[in-house]
Amino acid sequence: MISQLAPLVEAQLPGAVALRHRLHADPRVSGQEEDTAAAVCEAIGLPGEPVAGTGRLLRLGPATGPAVVLRAELDGLPVPEQTGLAYASTSGVMHACGHDAHCAALAAVARAVAEVALPHGVLVLLQPREEAAPTGAGDVVADPAFARHDVRAVIAAHVQPVLPRGVVSAAPGAVNASCDELVIAVRGRGGHAAYPHRCDDPVLALCQTVAALHHLVSRRVDPLDSAVLTVGRLDAGTASNVIPSVARAHGTLRALDAETRRVLLAAVRDVVVHTAASYGCEGTVAAVSNEPVLRNDPGLSGLVAPLLVELGLHADTRFRSCGSDDFAHYGAVAPSVMLFVGVDDGSPGAPGLHDARFAPPDEVVGELAKAYLAGLVAALGTLPE
Ligand SMILES: [Zn+2]
Structure with missing residues (x-):
């Protein structure tokens, strides 16, 4: 399945990069992400349904039965941007945590996945309010729009400036605090x-x-x-x-x-x-x-690593930090894995997450998409035929 989907994802990347620029130029703070969600849904070509207020949930493949969730966050931060990018935001709100790239990568994977006959459902979750308490993931889990699906696995990918470009870490067990x-x-x-x-x-x-x-x-x-x-x-x-x-x-x-x-x-x-x-x-x-503590399911993270390698990435299993992410809430629903995608290009003093100068290159969208794809194929492989 991965060899079938990889070229389809690759073909979606130019459109995904253009989407990333549009989202980056016009970000929204937590709880006000309607326009961002609408732009991503339009790029995927499906309306989806509202979840947790300003979020959206889109189902691909069989309408019922087991499903794998791919999650991206919608919100920016109240940070006046200082990247100097041609598509920089000028509103005082900034995608300083890479959520623009996450959404663009997930849109590429969703469009690719929609071209093939899927054995099981794939739920594209555009999640609101990752950056501000009370965070959105707990509300997603409690929302009937989400809870009515037979969710068997949840996958996320997040840019990580501590890791070099080309490295994706899928450590088993606790990875965030x-x-x-x-x-x-x-x-x-x-x-x-x-x-x-x-x-x-x-x-x-x-x-x-x-x-x-x-x-x-x-x-x-x-x-x-x-x-x-x-x-x-x-x-x-x-x-x-x-x-x-x-x-x-x-x-x-x-x-x-x-x-x-x-x-x-x-x-x-x-x-x-x-x-x-x-x-x-x-x-x-x-x-x-x-x-709560964000724990990667050990079985599922073990299955992701060889698929990352197959996609030309370097799989690592060491990255853990005392950062926190509301993705941790999905671990109570189903086996879940957060994939940390390296964005460090070796330049000294490069800005980190939530920095007004944080600007990972567009190629990272492709690496994020590969991470989502590896997580998806690994999770689908755990479901019955
Ligand atoms: Zn983030």
Whole structure:
């Protein structure tokens, strides 16, 4: 099947690159992707049906029975573009995470797949709101438009600047981390800066709390496991001579293992409550759980690797990171694999994902399409004749 489909996909690439330029020039932020979804559907030649609000779901092949899902994300980011590309966006919104290339590659594969007689259904999922919480994948899974299909596998491909061009990584097991957003509040008596003994000083208590939180990963996590806790924002006070009554820290907790995540979340609460208490303050934590751990199905990722090689790509099985992606939600539905497609051309200081200068070359659309194709053929091969 792969030798039949590969040339058909190849023939679709010039059109896919033109689509990529159109999507890139006119991006939409999370939750406002109607025009992007419509442009991709028009390129594929099918209307599809709405899913999770601004997303679309298109079915190819048999209308009923088992199906394999190919997913691409629709949204851009609120980043003013600085790539200098001829087709750069000028609206203050940018495809800085490669979703334009993902959609274009998936359109090429969908058009190729539509030319052959498929043994099973293929669901093209144009997913909204990957970049903003609450993310779209959870809503897709809960939407009857998606849930009524007999989904047997879910495949995604994502550009990855850490990997060289031509390399596609399909590591088995955990490849992206769970993600919990934390808001830590420390409250106590405020007052005059010159009378700290009459106050509790939430600012100092919060500073000690943040420092103590940074010991958790090094002391509570197995050194062979991975997790990260970053505090990226502090809010406190209004003047240099006033001790405020509340101070807040905002952070993110990532872990590659569900039990590690549970242990760390409990430990964060202990540190916040007890450190604040030792300063006479009250500490609280509000945690918003965004994504679970993204686990690639070991069997399916093993089947993808030789197909990638057959398509002329270098298959790798090492890439993992504490990034997070809402693709993790599909793992609860069916065996799923996220394929990381290298875009590093060796130029020093090349911009990474979400950078205003991130501009992978058009050839990456072809490499993404091959990754989707390898994932699709591998997944179809696991279904009964
Ligand atoms: Zn992305």
